[in-house]
Amino acid sequence: MLYREAGQFKSTYAEDQQIFPIRQDRVAVALLLAVAFVAVPLFANQYWLSAILIPFLIFSLAALGLNILTGYAGQLSLGTAAFMAVGAFMAYNFVLRMPWLGVIPSFILAGLCAAGVGIVFGLPSLRIKGFYLAVATLACQFFVLWAIQRWGWITNNSPSGVIAAQKVEILGYVFDTPQRKYLLTLSIVAVLALLAKNLMRSETGRAFMAVRDMDVAASVIGIPMMKTKLLAFAISSFYCGVAGALYAYTYLGTVEPEAFTLDLSFRILFMIIIGGVGSILGSFLGAGFIILLPIFLSILFGALSHATGMQIPHSVISNLELIIFGGLIIFFLIVEPHGLARQWQIAKEKLRLWPFPH
Amino acid sequence: MYSLVALGFVLIYKASGVFNFAQGAMVFFAALTFVSLVERGVNFWLALLITLAVMVVLGMAIEKVVLRPLVNQPPITLFMATIGLTFVLEGLSQLAWGSQPHGLDLGIKDVPMEWLAQSTGMFISQFDLFASGIAAVLVASLALFFQYTRIGRALRAVADDHQAAQAVGIPLKNIWAIVWAVAGFVALVAGLMWGARNGVQYALTFIALKALPVLILGGFDSVLGAIVGGLIIGASEKLAEVYIGPMVGGGIESWFAYVIALLFLLVRPQGLFGEKIIDRV
Numbered sequence: 001m002l003y004r005e006a007g008q009f010k011s012t013y014a015e016d017q018q019i020f021p022i023r024q025d026r027v028a029v030a031l032l033l034a035v036a037f038v039a040v041p042l043f044a045n046q047y048w049l050s051a052i053l054i055p056f057l058i059f060s061l062a063a064l065g066l067n068i069l070t071g072y073a074g075q076l077s078l079g080t081a082a083f084m085a086v087g088a089f090m091a092y093n094f095v096l097r098m099p100w101l102g103v104i105p106s107f108i109l110a111g112l113c114a115a116g117v118g119i120v121f122g123l124p125s126l127r128i129k130g131f132y133l134a135v136a137t138l139a140c141q142f143f144v145l146w147a148i149q150r151w152g153w154i155t156n157n158s159p160s161g162v163i164a165a166q167k168v169e170i171l172g173y174v175f176d177t178p179q180r181k182y183l184l185t186l187s188i189v190a191v192l193a194l195l196a197k198n199l200m201r202s203e204t205g206r207a208f209m210a211v212r213d214m215d216v217a218a219s220v221i222g223i224p225m226m227k228t229k230l231l232a233f234a235i236s237s238f239y240c241g242v243a244g245a246l247y248a249y250t251y252l253g254t255v256e257p258e259a260f261t262l263d264l265s266f267r268i269l270f271m272i273i274i275g276g277v278g279s280i281l282g283s284f285l286g287a288g289f290i291i292l293l294p295i296f297l298s299i300l301f302g303a304l305s306h307a308t309g310m311q312i313p314h315s316v317i318s319n320l321e322l323i324i325f326g327g328l329i330i331f332f333l334i335v336e337p338h339g340l341a342r343q344w345q346i347a348k349e350k351l352r353l354w355p356f357p358h
Numbered sequence: 359m360y361s362l363v364a365l366g367f368v369l370i371y372k373a374s375g376v377f378n379f380a381q382g383a384m385v386f387f388a389a390l391t392f393v394s395l396v397e398r399g400v401n402f403w404l405a406l407l408i409t410l411a412v413m414v415v416l417g418m419a420i421e422k423v424v425l426r427p428l429v430n431q432p433p434i435t436l437f438m439a440t441i442g443l444t445f446v447l448e449g450l451s452q453l454a455w456g457s458q459p460h461g462l463d464l465g466i467k468d469v470p471m472e473w474l475a476q477s478t479g480m481f482i483s484q485f486d487l488f489a490s491g492i493a494a495v496l497v498a499s500l501a502l503f504f505q506y507t508r509i510g511r512a513l514r515a516v517a518d519d520h521q522a523a524q525a526v527g528i529p530l531k532n533i534w535a536i537v538w539a540v541a542g543f544v545a546l547v548a549g550l551m552w553g554a555r556n557g558v559q560y561a562l563t564f565i566a567l568k569a570l571p572v573l574i575l576g577g578f579d580s581v582l583g584a585i586v587g588g589l590i591i592g593a594s595e596k597l598a599e600v601y602i603g604p605m606v607g608g609g610i611e612s613w614f615a616y617v618i619a620l621l622f623l624l625v626r627p628q629g630l631f632g633e634k635i636i637d638r639v
Contacts, residue, residue, distance in 0.1 A: 132574060136616075139620050320449065323446050326447075329442035330423075330442040
């Protein structure tokens with residue numbers, strides 16, 4: 001009843017081509033953004049903001065980046081964390097060495113540096129794909145972390161490798177409280193997500209999908225293979241780079257190589273698999289799921305030990321969490337291999353017909 | 359040593375087209391189970407048998423619970439499922455046996471053999487020789503198994519073409535269960551070897567990652583390739599650390615193998631002994 005597009009006529013091309021063609025969707029997105037921008041900073045407490053919402057947004061952005069590469073362009077990558085590391089460390093260097101630049105341009109430049117690294121490590125994708133490409137990006141993962149630890153210039157010769165991130169300051173306005181950091185992250189993520197959504201509807205996005213679905217056919221109909229693939233790597237790495245910079249600056253507060261291990265790459269890969277490969281919305285859903293699951297599990301175990309009065313040792317809990325995490329991932333893959341975004345799609349279809357199914 | 363791990367990968371990839379990321383976790387699980395049993399006073403051979411049984415059952419259970427419902431999904435989904443499996447196995451093994459590192463003594467000393475050192479001037483550890491001997495025996499028996507037994511033939515048929523194999527009456531499900539059981543067995547052997555060398559600890563799971571370049575080099579579907587690739591990677595890694603390492607500040611061991619594999623891919627994407635048919639762009 002509520003969710004039906006009957007009676008919404010399109011009389012101009014612009015209306016026909018808008019991102020959310022159904023009015024209810026537009027209202028929902030506007031409401032969501034309003035809640036995220038206004039209500040959340042007002043009412044959420046410190047813990048929610050800095051431990052859940054900010055990482056959620058950052059991981060969503062990283063997952064979005066990987067989704068562009070893996071979900072849309074079909075190039076499997078295990079080097080996400082490396083691109084994030086490049087972004088974080090280059091942002092640090094830009095802020096450190098060119099303080100007149102400002103934070104946002106530094107982040108953008110850092111993202112561009114990550115894009116450059118992405119192009120270099122995307123070169124093998126011109127010849128190989130699938131698992132072979134995954135190994136190539138794995139090389140990127142290890143190489144980048146090694147380079148960061150070896151070359152003193154990158155870490156500004158910090159002996160421990162753990163650097164405190166500088167203050168984030170835009171036009172004299174310091175982003176120091178969780179609320180402000182949250183708003184900064186949210187703005188960047190919202191802008192980039194909008195860009196991604198539009199990009200994937202454009203000629204570039206369609207070229208990506210053509211390459212993903214069948215590369216030979218794509219090149220036959222005149223899609224330049226090299227340009228498209230490298231562009232996918234560049235854009236994806238840019239997103240990951242910005243996400244990495246945000247990760248270091250608004251979430252961790254430190255810039256350190258240990259934050260960008262292979263585990264992080266896998267977590268982001270999980271996010272897009274569980275959220276939905278080839279879907280912008282899926283990146284957000286997956287990130288939310290992966291972030292909330294461990295928190296939910298630890299709350300559950302806390303309640304459980306409270307209720308039964310048993311004192312479960314910490315190591316047991318952490319191992320149980322590991323088991324349940326892995327088990328749930330397998331479960332999700334079996335039950336819904338197309339991810340949460342697909343469920344959302346099905347729900348929308350159902351909602352259109354509701355309450356009269358015929 | 360890398361070859362042993364890579365072998366487990368090759369087996370499963372060959373038969374079911376699944377890249378089993380959980381092989382490293384299986385190695386860890388096997389080694390940890392064995393060590394814990396021995397430490398609890400179980401006889402060596404009895405422990406070996408029990409662990410073997412556990413691994414076989416585990417392999418079959420994995421096939422049944424995880425992979426059968428995922429038949430016909432894209433490889434990436436299967437790959438992700440095995441990563442999930444890795445988490446489960448790591449948690450399970452540490453939950454069951456604790457997470458502290460264990461030493462493992464197989465009764466073979468890791469010292470250079472005197473007579474060999476005296477006669478030829480080479481220092482080869484008795485243990486290394488033993489390990490390579492085990493690897494050789496394992497490979498030979500697997501090759502024979504694949505080549506000459508009924509099950510082996512069925513395995514190869516399944517690897518070639520699932521549907522055709524099913525059409526001529528090969529029970530696909532049993533075959534996959536067998537493959538996973540064998541992979542569990544290989545994991546056990548690899549776990550014992552690595553465990554005896556470096557101690558049984560969490561880091562064992564990372565050798566799975568080291569096996570990747572080995573596979574690339576040797577080809578994903580070749581048993582021989584796994585062996586040769588293991589040798590090349592193992593040797594070049596150490597040599598590079600010694601000769602090139604000092605020039606760039608050391609520590610290159612962690613990624614050098616990947617770079618070799620990468621360069622190799624550019625020249626010969628199917629690996630040394632892999633089948634010619636490959637997704638090339």
